[in-house]
Amino acid sequence: MTDTTGGTPLWDHSAAELAAGIRARTFSAIEVAQAFLARIDETNPALNALVDIRPEEALAQAAAADAAVAAGGDLPPLLGVPVSTKINTSQRGYASSHGVPAWAGAVAQDDAVCIAGLRDAGATLMGRSNSPAFAVRWFTGNDLHGKTLNPWNPDRTPGGSSGGAAASVAAGMTPIAQGNDIGGSVRFPAYCCGAVGLRPTMGLVSGVEPRGAEEFDSPLSFQTMAVHGALGWTVDDVRLGLHAMVSPDLTDPVGLPVRPPLGDPRRVKVAVVRDATGAKPHPSVDAAIDDAARWLSDAGHEVEEVELPLLGEAARLWSLLLYQELRTMMSEIERFGDDTVRISLAASFTAAAETWGEQPTLTDYIRGYARRGTLINRLQQFLGQDRIVLTPVCAEPPFEQDADLAGDARVSELLAAQWPMQAVPVLGFPAISVPTGLRDGLPSGVQLIGGRFQEDLLLHVATAIEARATRTRPTLSWAQGG
Template sequence: MTRRPPRAKLGGMDELCALDATDLAQRLRRREVSARDVVAAHLDRIDRVNPAINAIVTLDAEGALAAAAAADEAVARGAEPGPLHGLPIAFKDTHDTAGMRTTYGSPLLADYVPASDELIVERIQDAGAVRIGKTNVPEFAAGSHTFNTLFGTTRNPYDLGRSAGGSSGGAAAALAAGLTPIADGSDMGGSLRNPASFCNVVGFRPTPGRVPSHPTDNPWDTLGTSGPMGRTVADVALLLSVIAGPDPRSPIALETPGAAFRVPLERNLAGLRVAWSPTLGGLPVEPVVADVLAGAPAVFAELGCVVEEATPDLSDAEFVFRTLRANAFALQFGDRFDRRPELFKPALAWNIEVGRKLSGADVWQATTAWARTYRAAAAFFDSYDVLIAPVSQVPPFDVDEEYPEIIAGQDQHSYLDWMRSAYHVTVLGAPAISVPAGFTPDGLPVGLQIVTRPRSDLLTLQVAAAFEAATGHGRRRPPL
């Protein structure tokens, strides 16, 4: 038997693991490389690298190799490869996967094996992706630091002593470390954006309804949404093109087909009106983060944009988010908490108890305040096309801390406080993306948050792609 020559290594990383997902997908479609080779390369890297970062917590190497072989054989028989043909993916451990353990990071569900895939998983696999496992999350995805009692803590590939963010922290770390080329995630208070910022990848919270959810106990929910992650904006658009699109089981699903996002993202930004909000209306921001982002307005000016300092009215955002989140947590987790309170982390137990103290009037007031915020945002986006701001107010923090307790000299009293720059934007109901924006003097990644009018998801991607091309920060890989 003739031995195949070893594949090229890029900075110690197998070439197939270093390629952008869009490039890798094209090579797979042209049959320049097989799905078997791609999956095997990623499994090998997981074996070597994952123990250090703990991003992937459930792995089915045998099943993945069998699925890759079946994908190769189908194409050999003349089947048309899907847009994600042969790309390995580890699904977020809060997304149900048929026949594969889905724990939600909780000991209550340590042995839960769903009977069916949820919609986002189904769409990704139908597009040809190969399931290899699951990525780590905080308990019930609560919090922007990924740790739980089942699997432990996910570490940042750029500095193993730092947090990878959350709740899609395992997904972001896996992307940054070359363990997967694409990743799915979800975002209520920043869970796609924060880990992307911490791990120097791209995380996109689309307009609610763009990526429909099924099954779900609250199909009308617009506070949380699923979305794509990748190492480039084009990779994120590729994955969005698969997971977006209407579904009759979702009452808020937007009608635009996903294929509308499988287009070139190049766009002339000349004349675009950009609002720069360095503190989102007075939030504390660590100086090292502010320093990294200070050059962002100049980048947009050089791209021909008209840049001004401005902030939408977010005066009600804190009350809206904290009230509706607590109410949702009390309703969603209350019965489980009553049965086994000792199996809930203190922060989650506290959030449930806050929700239980709310009255119907509290929830109604938050709902009407949300309506005011949405109307104010609509008026703001009549004056500006784009809002740019920090994703996170801090750089990646010590991995052994639950959350940053002080930001720029101001105390943070709960696991939620430090996430305001992300969850205040959640309340706008707008598409928001985190794109790599640079590094602190210690080499820690910092992301820029780009926000546009609700339903203008393609514009968000185009603006992010232009910033990405002009700066190139996302090309820097971790020293693993």
């Protein structure tokens, strides 16, 4: 299905283009929903990115959007725009399964705050995106819904834990996807699939689940590191998704009554950090950094290479604080989780022990949180109001599928390569993963880290990279035997 102006398939339009076209009645919300449902039918059987797709509900939401357009008046910003939601986030009438078969019937009675924000913004909720059980792997698959594949190469991970979200965006199933991130779960899948992924500042997007859901005493690392974020095919898609999900919520332990500014384009200082831990970047990763640094310099920004060891220290701290708290949850993970999550976590604990020993003490843990505050202060001072940091997303190209099941030695390499993913959550700063094109048939990209509540600055700089990168959609030729 195409629009009436440029012949571009509706599923290949940006969220902003779709919202504008629906408002102008260039095409209807029902036509948009039908086009994306057809695209899901075409691509999802090969990828298994979305689960629990209900076409009748999507079309009913689209019909309501068209009725709102006909009635006139103020219209919400995402009216009729297709969006997916993740299986570990409450959406009324859908199971919050976390990929666990025993929880397949755990149907939510109401929306999580971030999902309510998307609904209030007028989005058409198209389906649920797949993730690993308990959302604790950089790979996506579980015993309930099966494995999600990378649309560029089925032998490579689509990332995790928001792998279904990233794969569906890259394949054109929705322009925006909701995800969440405690150790790279938005940014890394976006990198692996060639999409854009934004992790916002802690407290900006509420993580509170609806009342009536089973009460869960969230560990401190979850409260201080886990955030909901947006994935999209374009930077503007992510900007719209972020602004829809921001719902100031003081019931969230870290919630703040603020909204990100819309942006004030200006020149910034770009500090390039290639390695903060000794994990030498792969040549393709180095090349992506070179490209992004050159493009930002061409755009008028001041670019310089720096050493920033505090990021490496933060990454190591992540493996102490998060894994020590995950250990306290292992009885439930062992009871309900699948073999992949058990094997992956066991190897991750072994890798973390190389830094912290087999049995970190309570004193280690307490001092770790004390050090966290110091590192936050130091990074914010370094960034100020006009500097961002450019890093790899990962020191390696997208990992081979299920590499975390290949033994302790390989998992140790994965953790080392993921230092850019780990450093950001423990400090609570915003970061965005931006594609730079393809290398050796796989997506490449970089990460931008900004000061707290400087999402507008990150989005502005990310747009300069996007404008210069060559982007294409995956053809899924491997799924067609060609």
